[in-house]
Amino acid sequence: MGFRLVSGVWLAICLSLQASADVVDAAPSGFHLRITHTVDASADRLYDTLIDVAAWWDGNHSWFGSAEGFSLTPEAGGCLCETRDGRSALHMTVSYVDPGHELHLSGGLGPLRTLGLTGQMSFRLKAVSATKTTLVHEYRVTGYSKDGLEGLADIVDRVQQGQMKRLVAHAVARAKKVD
Numbered sequence: 001m002g003f004r005l006v007s008g009v010w011l012a013i014c015l016s017l018q019a020s021a022d023v024v025d026a027a028p029s030g031f032h033l034r035i036t037h038t039v040d041a042s043a044d045r046l047y048d049t050l051i052d053v054a055a056w057w058d059g060n061h062s063w064f065g066s067a068e069g070f071s072l073t074p075e076a077g078g079c080l081c082e083t084r085d086g087r088s089a090l091h092m093t094v095s096y097v098d099p100g101h102e103l104h105l106s107g108g109l110g111p112l113r114t115l116g117l118t119g120q121m122s123f124r125l126k127a128v129s130a131t132k133t134t135l136v137h138e139y140r141v142t143g144y145s146k147d148g149l150e151g152l153a154d155i156v157d158r159v160q161q162g163q164m165k166r167l168v169a170h171a172v173a174r175a176k177k178v179d
Contacts, residue, residue: 022161023153030117030142031153035164037135041175043127046135047100049171050123053080056170058162061110063089080105092121101125108141112156117143131175137164 024032039046049056051074057067064084072080078094092107105121112119119141126134139160141149 022157024138026150026153028148028150029144030140030149031156032141033137033139033153033157033160035137035157035160037137037164037168038128039133039135039168039171040131041133041171042131043125043133044100045175045178046125046133046171047103049174050103050125050167056163056166058166061159061163063087063110074099074103080107095120096122108143109156110159112141112143112152115143115145117141117145117149135164135168 022033022035024034026032041049051072053070053072054067057070059065059067062070063082064087066084069082069084070080071083072078072094074094074097076094076097078097079090080092080094082089082091090107091109091113092105094103095106096102096104102125103123106118107113107121108115108117108119119139121139122137124136124138126136128134137160139156141152141156143149145152
Protein backbone atom coordinates (compact mmCIF):
# COMPACT_ATOMS: atom_id res chain seq x y z
CA MET A 1 0.00 0.00 0.00
CA GLY A 2 2.81 2.41 0.87
CA PHE A 3 4.64 1.57 -2.38
CA ARG A 4 1.50 2.31 -4.43
CA LEU A 5 1.03 5.63 -2.70
CA VAL A 6 4.66 6.63 -3.26
CA SER A 7 4.51 5.40 -6.88
CA GLY A 8 1.29 7.33 -7.48
CA VAL A 9 2.74 10.51 -6.00
CA TRP A 10 5.94 10.09 -8.05
CA LEU A 11 3.92 9.56 -11.24
CA ALA A 12 1.81 12.66 -10.53
CA ILE A 13 4.96 14.72 -9.98
CA CYS A 14 6.56 13.46 -13.19
CA LEU A 15 3.42 14.14 -15.22
CA SER A 16 3.06 17.63 -13.80
CA LEU A 17 6.72 18.38 -14.56
CA GLN A 18 6.29 17.10 -18.11
CA ALA A 19 3.21 19.26 -18.66
CA SER A 20 5.02 22.42 -17.64
CA ALA A 21 8.55 21.47 -18.66
CA ASP A 22 8.90 24.66 -20.69
CA VAL A 23 7.94 26.92 -17.79
CA VAL A 24 11.38 27.57 -16.34
CA ASP A 25 10.02 29.62 -13.44
CA ALA A 26 6.72 31.15 -12.36
CA ALA A 27 6.27 33.62 -9.49
CA PRO A 28 3.72 36.24 -8.45
CA SER A 29 5.66 38.95 -10.30
CA GLY A 30 6.38 37.07 -13.54
CA PHE A 31 7.41 33.95 -15.37
CA HIS A 32 10.06 32.59 -17.73
CA LEU A 33 9.36 30.22 -20.62
CA ARG A 34 11.90 28.33 -22.72
CA ILE A 35 11.05 26.24 -25.77
CA THR A 36 13.77 24.39 -27.69
CA HIS A 37 13.44 22.70 -31.07
CA THR A 38 15.95 21.11 -33.39
CA VAL A 39 14.83 22.09 -36.87
CA ASP A 40 15.61 20.43 -40.20
CA ALA A 41 16.50 23.73 -41.85
CA SER A 42 19.59 25.91 -42.06
CA ALA A 43 19.91 28.78 -39.61
CA ASP A 44 19.45 31.28 -42.46
CA ARG A 45 16.30 29.53 -43.72
CA LEU A 46 14.88 29.38 -40.19
CA TYR A 47 15.68 33.06 -39.62
CA ASP A 48 14.06 34.04 -42.94
CA THR A 49 10.94 32.13 -41.91
CA LEU A 50 10.98 33.68 -38.45
CA ILE A 51 10.89 37.23 -39.78
CA ASP A 52 8.12 36.34 -42.28
CA VAL A 53 5.64 36.30 -39.40
CA ALA A 54 2.49 36.37 -41.54
CA ALA A 55 3.47 32.97 -43.00
CA TRP A 56 3.43 31.11 -39.69
CA TRP A 57 1.55 33.18 -37.09
CA ASP A 58 -1.70 31.66 -35.85
CA GLY A 59 -4.52 34.02 -36.85
CA ASN A 60 -6.49 32.89 -33.79
CA HIS A 61 -3.90 34.84 -31.78
CA SER A 62 -4.35 38.17 -33.49
CA TRP A 63 -6.27 41.33 -32.70
CA PHE A 64 -8.03 41.39 -36.09
CA GLY A 65 -8.69 37.70 -36.76
CA SER A 66 -6.07 36.96 -39.39
CA ALA A 67 -2.31 36.48 -39.62
CA GLU A 68 -2.24 38.14 -43.06
CA GLY A 69 -1.71 41.59 -41.58
CA PHE A 70 1.32 40.63 -39.47
CA SER A 71 4.73 42.07 -40.27
CA LEU A 72 8.11 42.26 -38.59
CA THR A 73 10.74 44.89 -39.29
CA PRO A 74 14.01 43.17 -38.32
CA GLU A 75 15.99 46.16 -37.05
CA ALA A 76 16.37 47.79 -33.64
CA GLY A 77 13.22 49.83 -33.01
CA GLY A 78 11.35 47.79 -35.64
CA CYS A 79 7.84 46.60 -35.13
CA LEU A 80 6.06 43.28 -34.80
CA CYS A 81 2.82 44.82 -36.01
CA GLU A 82 -0.59 43.83 -37.27
CA THR A 83 -2.73 45.88 -39.65
CA ARG A 84 -6.13 45.26 -41.19
CA ASP A 85 -8.90 47.47 -42.54
CA GLY A 86 -7.27 50.68 -41.30
CA ARG A 87 -6.71 49.28 -37.81
CA SER A 88 -3.24 48.63 -36.46
CA ALA A 89 -1.55 47.18 -33.39
CA LEU A 90 2.07 47.25 -32.26
CA HIS A 91 2.53 43.90 -30.54
CA MET A 92 6.25 44.06 -29.76
CA THR A 93 9.28 46.23 -30.51
CA VAL A 94 12.50 44.77 -31.91
CA SER A 95 15.40 45.42 -29.54
CA TYR A 96 18.24 43.31 -31.01
CA VAL A 97 18.96 41.69 -34.36
CA ASP A 98 21.81 39.44 -35.46
CA PRO A 99 20.47 37.97 -38.76
CA GLY A 100 20.63 34.20 -38.87
CA HIS A 101 21.59 34.02 -35.19
CA GLU A 102 19.40 35.99 -32.79
CA LEU A 103 16.32 38.22 -32.54
CA HIS A 104 14.97 39.96 -29.40
CA LEU A 105 11.61 41.69 -28.95
CA SER A 106 10.09 43.67 -26.07
CA GLY A 107 6.44 43.90 -25.10
CA GLY A 108 3.42 42.00 -23.93
CA LEU A 109 1.52 39.89 -26.44
CA GLY A 110 -2.27 39.82 -26.57
CA PRO A 111 -3.97 40.01 -23.19
CA LEU A 112 -0.62 40.49 -21.44
CA ARG A 113 -0.51 43.99 -22.94
CA THR A 114 -4.01 44.85 -21.73
CA LEU A 115 -3.05 43.66 -18.24
CA GLY A 116 -0.14 46.12 -18.23
CA LEU A 117 2.47 43.34 -18.35
CA THR A 118 5.61 43.41 -20.43
CA GLY A 119 8.11 40.87 -21.55
CA GLN A 120 11.39 40.15 -23.24
CA MET A 121 11.23 37.56 -26.02
CA SER A 122 14.26 36.03 -27.69
CA PHE A 123 14.92 33.63 -30.53
CA ARG A 124 18.42 32.12 -30.64
CA LEU A 125 19.45 30.02 -33.64
CA LYS A 126 22.51 27.79 -33.50
CA ALA A 127 23.56 25.87 -36.57
CA VAL A 128 24.07 22.20 -35.78
CA SER A 129 24.99 21.47 -39.42
CA ALA A 130 24.38 23.05 -42.83
CA THR A 131 20.79 21.74 -42.74
CA LYS A 132 19.94 21.53 -39.04
CA THR A 133 19.48 24.31 -36.46
CA THR A 134 18.67 24.43 -32.77
CA LEU A 135 16.07 27.10 -31.99
CA VAL A 136 15.81 28.35 -28.40
CA HIS A 137 12.81 30.58 -27.82
CA GLU A 138 12.47 32.34 -24.47
CA TYR A 139 9.85 34.72 -23.11
CA ARG A 140 10.24 36.44 -19.76
CA VAL A 141 7.12 38.27 -18.60
CA THR A 142 6.92 40.63 -15.66
CA GLY A 143 4.50 43.08 -14.07
CA TYR A 144 1.88 43.44 -11.39
CA SER A 145 -1.35 41.55 -11.00
CA LYS A 146 -3.37 41.46 -7.81
CA ASP A 147 -3.77 37.70 -8.25
CA GLY A 148 -0.15 37.07 -9.27
CA LEU A 149 1.20 35.91 -12.61
CA GLU A 150 1.96 32.24 -11.88
CA GLY A 151 -1.39 31.13 -13.28
CA LEU A 152 -0.67 32.74 -16.65
CA ALA A 153 2.58 30.86 -17.26
CA ASP A 154 1.04 27.59 -18.46
CA ILE A 155 -1.49 29.40 -20.66
CA VAL A 156 1.15 31.56 -22.34
CA ASP A 157 3.41 28.51 -22.65
CA ARG A 158 0.70 26.60 -24.56
CA VAL A 159 0.21 29.52 -26.95
CA GLN A 160 3.96 29.90 -27.48
CA GLN A 161 4.33 26.13 -27.99
CA GLY A 162 1.72 26.30 -30.74
CA GLN A 163 3.38 29.29 -32.37
CA MET A 164 6.80 27.61 -32.32
CA LYS A 165 5.39 24.41 -33.83
CA ARG A 166 3.93 26.51 -36.66
CA LEU A 167 7.24 28.34 -37.17
CA VAL A 168 9.19 25.07 -37.27
CA ALA A 169 6.72 23.42 -39.67
CA HIS A 170 6.92 26.38 -42.07
CA ALA A 171 10.72 26.49 -41.92
CA VAL A 172 10.99 22.76 -42.64
CA ALA A 173 8.49 23.03 -45.53
CA ARG A 174 10.49 25.92 -47.02
CA ALA A 175 13.73 23.96 -46.66
CA LYS A 176 12.22 20.95 -48.48
CA LYS A 177 11.07 23.17 -51.38
CA VAL A 178 14.66 24.30 -51.91
CA ASP A 179 16.24 20.82 -51.65
